[in-house]
Amino acid sequence: MTLDAARPKLSLLLAAPRGFCAGVDRAVRIVEEALSRHGAPVYVRHEIVHNRHVVDDLRARGAVFVEELNEIPDDGRPVVFSAHGVAKGVVSEAMRRRLFTLDATCPLVTKVHREAERHHARGRHILLIGHAGHPEVVGTMGQLPDGAVTLVESVEQAASVTPPAGLPLAWTSQTTLSVDDTAEIVAALAARFPGLAGPAKDDICYATSNRQAAVKAVVGRGADLVIVVGAPYSSNSVRLAEVAERAGARRAVLVQRGADLDPAVADGCAAVGLTAGASAPESLVQEVIARLATRFDLAVEEVRVAEERIEFRLPPALSRSPGAMAAE
Template sequence: MKNKEIKILLSAPRGFCAGVERAIEIVKKSIKKYGAPVYVRHEIVHNKYVVDSLKAIGAIFIEELEEIKDKTRPVIFSAHGVPKAIPLQATKYKMEYIDATCPLVSKVHREAENLYKAGYHIILIGHNNHPEVIGTMGQLPEGAIDLIQDEHDVEAYELDQNKKIGYTTQTTLSIDDTQNIIKALKKKFPEIKAPFKEDICYATTNRQSAVKNIAKQCDMFFVLGSRNSSNSVRLVEVAEQAGCAHAELIHSESEIPFEQLLNCKTIGISSGASAPEILVEDFINKLKNKFQIKIEEVEIIKENIVFKVPSKLN
């Protein structure tokens, strides 16, 4: 095996986006300011390595505020955003809360609210039960916003003819899939109001473009990320759609398919927006133990976006 040479095309940009970096920083700074433990509602970002490392310094992850025994401790809301009812509940419990919602998700929340105030019925393009979708739908009264997941949902969708209609999207979707859904919506509802600016976040767009750029040259493609990370799962799909015959997600319990790699000359590697670079490094080191590795980083765009943490943590 060790004589086998494999070329790695390392996709860039990859890994942490500004929203994820900000959310992790918020947890760390909160622990520094308030001491441990600090509670976090839902996984701060969808990555086991990140969650475990934050647990180790004093973060306790819960799904609902009722689970918090000591309500004098602060609670942080995850990067995916929360329904409006959650901050209200924290206030009722007299709990201090810090909102780590990604600013790009907050933008979608504001868009949905503005459409609603302007008398529009809203369609949200997204995945059922994803925390970001739950958070966005929870910004408005029940019945004001409907979820559409694919083109079949568009076909089946009925709306009162007198209502104005607008749409927003989950930030971590595949651009190509979303384009098809939007096309179907515009065909069915020619007057539908589009977002002022694209909802799919810059990091999702950049990571997908970077994968598309190299996928066709790769015999296999690997995306480092968690199974419940929407943007990581989309990257696997994007690699296959862009012409790589075999793409797969490498998560915390994955076995590396060394036997299949024996048939590869070139492989591609990327990572989801919530996956730390150390996971990419570990993966490459495991490959180096078995094969002769040559690495070429292929960068399509430099990212220099930074989101500030709330001023009360500085």
Template sequence: MEREKRTLRLAAPRGFCAGVDRAIQIVERTLEKYGAPVYVRHEIVHNRFVVESLEQKGAVFVDELADIPKGYPVIFSAHGVAKSVPAEAENRQMFYIDATCPLVSKVHREAERHERDNHEIILIGHRGHPEVIGTMGQLAEGEITLIETAEEARNFRQKQPGKNLAYLTQTTLSVDETRDIVDILRERFPGIEAPKKEDICYATTNRQAAVKILADRCDGLLVIGAPNSSNSMRLVEVAEKAGCPNVALVQRASDIPWDCLKSAKTVGITAGASAPETLVEEVVAAFSERYDVTVEEIVTNEEQVVFKMPKILASEAAE
């Protein structure tokens, strides 16, 4: 019996960004250099497959520094941490390596600069996200005001009217939604200072742009990523707003909603910045088991960004 045909369109770029790739390499190289176990505070990146793979190599993921026995290396996640975290590690005489994405560190430095310049600071981001907690924790409590929605931007009131305002953003936000919030702030406060270089990272921007194009060429779309991954959830939202029917977030091939995709002849596939390519291959293989599949890659951008390893691991990276 002849199998039904399906066309799979893969977004490019998709999957790992340079910051995620660097963070994973930091854990792997720390294990190589110091041996297991190596402790990691929080998930190194928001992907269970990645976390479980590193656990099998000897990484141990913990919630707090107090959960780590003395004498073992500790790594801070790619999302960044409040200043209180390395301070606590030093008080506990811990050896730590910071895997914060350099583009997140850039936002941290911007916050410090604005404080030095006596600016009142707004951070556009999602409450409770580790990156937001880390960025707000660069300064004393209350120094940064978090704005999550356009409504909050409309209702924002300065703590010190007349003081110069500046805004920062989380690196993994929806480009379009953030633009709407920024437009409101600029209309209300024409002198507000923007980041010198866009805070939303290149990988987030590129993956959202690719999904917009893919959504227009597919009648179903899968985003491979974790529900606690901000950039993956934004890809789902972007695809839905672009008008693509049958959009779903899946962590693995076992999560594919086959019933919802029954009528979809052309299915788009992308992956969040913390999802490895092996999960994309797994999803393609699952389709190939059910259908006669044609795979096309829709390339919208070429990424060649690479971040340096921390100095203490640089020699291993060179080898």
């Protein structure tokens, strides 16, 4: 009997797009380029992206991850702000200390920051849809004075939130939320506050929307189990698992890499979906495929719902050639 004949057949539906988005790719390239040009150490405030594999790889190459600027010595080394963005107070402190900073904030997060500032300048109180304590939420709230933003985490909170009286209202959101959940929260807020202003386009980023749509597509193709490659503290990865189950998958499991997966979880399944959060590299997806192949005779098919060709530029200090920088 051949090896393939000894293994049960399994249809593996690869969601596409999946994995790294343009903002994550840019953030990782910023740290890599800083290490290449300036050597180690390069300090990074907070994890550059929410993925242990990526962080450990950069740490091995000389990146030093810290939570606050007071952990960084005044030694002239580069300091990178993570893709999630930082509060204005952090930027001000870095400027006061004359730190050499490189801002890896995702441009789509920066867009949310600017929207919040514009609403505030027009006298509006901001209702921010997001998760308390998430670095992106902390950074967005930190763009405005204390009390200028009220966080709304759920439909239940939307039904009871009490913003300051007498002020016009606007909403904005964390970029990595569930598209469907956010729409429900916005609808609940709009029903209570008819004059509620919002962004010209939803703040949930294109990559989050595309990955959630791709998960729904693989479930629609018959995947009753969906495997999500991503960190348990990655908002967009956790949302993918939730979306899969709400779309009708019998079960969704979140793993950080192939070694974390018990392939027996797919026993009895005719089709399994596989995706990855926006901060998970494709190499980890391939690890999961290899892990499943130890137990199943896989028939792999990609289910694509969108093409992504967006690329974000590096900061000016890194986009110039090293020679040009030295000549300045």
